[in-house]
Amino acid sequence: LRGRVVRSDSGLVGRRGIVRLLIALALPATLAACGFHLRGDVSFAFSTLYVNSPTATPLAGELRRVLEGGGTKIVDSAAAGQAILDISGVADDKQVLSLTGSGRVREYQLTKRVTFALHDGNGKDWVPAGEIVVRRSYTFNESEVLAREFQEARLLREMQTDAVQQILRRLQTAKKPA
Numbered sequence: 001l002r003g004r005v006v007r008s009d010s011g012l013v014g015r016r017g018i019v020r021l022l023i024a025l026a027l028p029a030t031l032a033a034c035g036f037h038l039r040g041d042v043s044f045a046f047s048t049l050y051v052n053s054p055t056a057t058p059l060a061g062e063l064r065r066v067l068e069g070g071g072t073k074i075v076d077s078a079a080a081g082q083a084i085l086d087i088s089g090v091a092d093d094k095q096v097l098s099l100t101g102s103g104r105v106r107e108y109q110l111t112k113r114v115t116f117a118l119h120d121g122n123g124k125d126w127v128p129a130g131e132i133v134v135r136r137s138y139t140f141n142e143s144e145v146l147a148r149e150f151q152e153a154r155l156l157r158e159m160q161t162d163a164v165q166q167i168l169r170r171l172q173t174a175k176k177p178a
Contacts, residue, residue: 045126045174048073050081057090059114063164070168083126083174089115092156097137109137110152112159116167124177132166134159 049072053060063085064074075081090113097107112134118127136155140148 044070044072044171045176046072046081046083048075048080048082050075050078050084051087052078052084053087054089057087059090059160059163060087062160063087063167066164066168078121081121083118083120085171086117086119087114088117088129089113094152104142105140107137107139108152109135110155110159111135112156112163114163114167118171118174120177126174126177127170130170132163134162134166 049067051060051064051067051074068074078084093111093113095109095111096105097109098105100106112132114132115129116127116132117125117129119125136159138148138151138155
């Protein structure tokens, strides 16, 4: 035991407890200072919504689920809805972003475009026609084709979720036309 400092368990625990308490108090203050806040209830200017999508796209399905989870009633006909969300197009695109010195693909860029508008049954705009564009890039290695296909599918799902969240934020700004 020469050269070692022996401390009682209660003193060590007491200091750790104080440090933990200080960290627990500092963390919320730090998060509040940077502008972070928990996503609260989503509120819209409409209570019922008809989602008009030309095909049963996964994006429209996810959008319906999120809206219903937020308390908005999704109706089956345009006449029954207080507002109509027209999703006129969802397009995915893949482009070569860069090449290696030997002319092989090194990076791809994925792009998801969603065009939409929100209006009432009389055709008055609540949110004028707009477009959401989400882009992601990823590196490609010919020896890891299966892993890259999985990565591309995962990126497309994340891009879809990002597009849905951006549409929701725009729907929150919608105002009933006068």
